[in-house]
Amino acid sequence: MEQKYDFTVPVLGDARIDSPVAFSRVLGDQIANYVRDDEYILHDIEVDPKMPAKKYHPADLLQVAGPREKIYFNPGHVHAGIVSCGGLCPGINDVIRAVVRCLWLRYGVRRISGIRFGYQGFLPENSVPVMELNPDVVDDIHKIGGSVLGTSRGGGDRIEDIVDAIERMNLNMLFTIGGDGTQKGALRIADEIERRKLKISVVGIPKTIDNDLSFVQKSFGFETAVAQAAHAVSGAHTEAHSAINGIGLVKLMGRDAGFISAHTALASHEANFVLIPEVPFELDGPDGLLFHLEQRLARSNHAVIIVSEGAGQELFKDVLGTDASGNRRYGDIGFLLRDRIIDHFKARKIPVNLKYIDPSYIIRSAVAVPTDSVYCSRLGTNAVHAAMAGKTRILISLVNNTFVHVPIDICVARRNSVDPESSLWRDVIEATAQPTVMRAAAG
Structure with missing residues (x-):
């Protein structure tokens, strides 16, 4: 209705x-x-x-x-x-x-x-x-x-x-x-x-x-943010492509909405995985990100990951309170992913070369x-x-x-977010070729 x-x-x-x-x-x-x-x-x-x-x-x-x-x-x-x-x-x-x-x-x-x-x-x-x-x-x-x-x-x-x-x-x-x-x-x-x-x-x-x-x-500012973010992703791709098992990990703005990450992926066409707050994902298991990342490296020798700052918050156990504006403080998903990826491949004795890029403040201050x-x-x-x-x-x-x-x-009654069933997210899936779902089936 x-x-x-x-x-x-x-x-x-x-x-x-x-x-x-x-x-x-x-x-x-x-x-x-x-x-x-x-x-x-x-x-x-x-x-x-x-x-x-x-x-x-x-x-x-x-x-x-x-x-x-x-x-x-x-x-x-x-x-x-x-x-x-x-x-x-x-x-x-x-x-x-x-x-x-x-x-x-x-x-x-x-x-x-x-x-x-x-x-x-x-x-x-x-x-x-x-x-x-x-x-x-x-x-x-x-x-x-x-x-x-x-x-x-x-x-x-x-x-x-x-x-x-x-x-x-x-x-x-x-x-x-x-x-x-x-x-x-x-x-x-x-x-x-x-x-x-x-x-x-x-x-x-x-x-x-x-x-x-x-x-x-x-x-306003969104188009500039996407343009700046696309430059960061391009740099991450260059680094990843130039190394053995190179991984470029780029954290972008998006506390509760993954619009910047989604549009940046479409603008750059160099990302292989996009992680946003609206689409839950798991790290471990046969459906998790780490498994699919390992497969990607075996096929292509490099990978680029874009992650929104608010993605994967279910992976954090600690409650971090709120900031001065009353917004819930979020765990740093960029650092968590960086460390978990390195630990995963170290345990499997697979050498990787990971470059972590967080261009947030450069993007925010851009003309x-x-x-x-x-x-x-x-x-x-x-x-x-x-x-x-x-x-x-x-x-x-x-x-x-x-x-x-x-x-x-x-x-201000509610906030916009990326609809996982929308054409936007469908286009991101097609541009990255990432799995439609990276979590175990419910039930």
């Missing part, structure tokens, strides 16, 4: 102010157009021709993002804040640049503050000054990695302190750049803002290198590739259009190749 979602976009009030952005309301005049609030798309495009046609209510549909003819905020009165939280990801600076330039150049907003070091930058005990932002400050930041505002984990549970700081700064809108934890914090901030009856827009821009936010077709940079720019400008129109409690997302407004609570 299809799950029902309420995609209604919350607003602060009626938008009555003429937008300073000069677009057209007339179709066919070859001038870029405003977007109406009654423009929608479907989120579920699968159809069954045997079923009767569906009837839709606006709450069942995703509202298209873009500039509105009427806006809620008077641009001359706006003070906007931007914060980036969580781990680094390619493209953060591109998003910051796009938000600042759209606010300043398109709407004439002259007060834009960058909150430094994530939600920690709001907390009074940290005494972190804000960064005043304008087009000159952000002009070249897309050419460097990281975040010019800095970032941090944690602090998002200090909701009253954060909203106190927002009130003291007299912010009218807050742009939150971050993933699941960041946007859950943004939702709680929006709840407290509403409880205090304040007119402050909260608009999220999804940043999760793992690509695991719901109703987000693609997170966005052009396709990601374009995507970041469009996310940032659409976030500004939404906030100026008084939209709040939403993420800017790409769904079915259309930029839309999605309520934050829906995006």
